[in-house]
Amino acid sequence: MSALPRPAYDFAVSACGGLRTTVAGVQVLMRASGALWLEASRVLIVADLHLEKGSAYAARGQMLPPYDTRETLGRLAAEAEALRPDAIVLLGDTFHDGRSEERLAADDAARLRALAQGRTLIWVVGNHDADGPRALPGEIADELVLAGLILRHEPQAGPQFSEVAGHLHPAARVTATRGTVRRRCFISDGERVILPAFGAYAGGLNVRDAAFAGMFIRPPLAGALGPHRVHAVGWRSLTGD
Template sequence: MNALTPTFSYQFAASDCGGLRTRVRQAEVTFRASGAMWVAAERALVVADLHLEKGSSYALRGQMLPPYDTRETLNRLEAEVSATAAEVVILLGDTFHDRKSEERLAADDAERLRALAAGRRLIWVIGNHDADGPQALPGETADELELSGLTLRHEPQAGHQPGEVAGHLHPAAKVRAPRGTVRRRCFVTDGERAILPAFGAYAGGLNVRDAAFAGLFVRPPLAGALGPSRVRAVGWKQLAHD
């Protein structure tokens, strides 16, 4: 890839979320510092790859992790729903870490997911980890859906996919800086499509310079690296390999 082609513009949103407001095709979106994408025209909040109950899944295989990932992830999701007053919440696949995760949910966590569907649309996009979708929880399920001219699906498709918004790859940016490098989860977009960072507390990140991202973008993409309170726009030349 060559230098970033300036055929589209970015600017930081003038909002408390510290987000990066931009366009994916013709849809105006805000990449929020939480890792959620906000589509104001639809009052829709989009989050990818929550991987709920990943901790309990690992525990079943003998790898003991603190069992608080679901609680922490739902805390952050509820805070985003409250902050945006979202009328639509879209879970962009791999909401559960495996097909038995829903059975392992604590009763209060299941109730919190039910509450998310109260008074708003809750849409579960199917991912590769949760192909059966929710069994006892409310909401709609979909393989993909259209929203403000965007196509929302879990796994990005190969080749030119204008308007696609996906998750699955858990993008992360390793950013060169004068005092070294820093690695952060990130959004990644070329203005034609976007890939969202994983929202889950225990979800990892794949460097955007990994071969898995090759061929997905028509121009060198820009990363929106997540900081504690804002999203930093990072050009392709500033991004390092792991």
């Protein structure tokens, strides 16, 4: 952890509607899609896709529209097309369970293979997909260090300098005179950042939940996802569920 926290948040809205900020001194862009973009390294990071969650629920008798994988991969492909990254990091729980890869439709498997063409695809393993993919391209890692940042699926307890993680599916809830809004969000104190879940059927955990307690050296800033931009929301404006 750094010796002294920076005195103020450093963020600005970019032309694309993303929120540009720094994590441990590294400039990052929080995209409205829920992806994190490291422009200097040309790396795109997404967390918690939970592919084939719909088919997992259907196998247990809870019928959901079976289009979550298609929608999720479509949004990821759109991000790759817009940004042309040299690498894409899938930050764990890319699959919803150990048999999700077997249930992939052929065209969805083709979309994943296409994402690896001409770039590095890195699968950071999570608690839902601890073995990584078996028949799909890409590198498998427990965690990695990239551009001075530590990328892992599950955030470690206590304040962590330079950590980029997922797993907790952060969500921001804001109550104002016009009503209450709840959105998936990034959450960061400038020293670490936790990404929102990227998957269509992945839920969200309120950042006021006890699971986030003790993780930040100061009250964190939420980057709440809107349809076309990321909204910076201070800690005192966030409410619990």
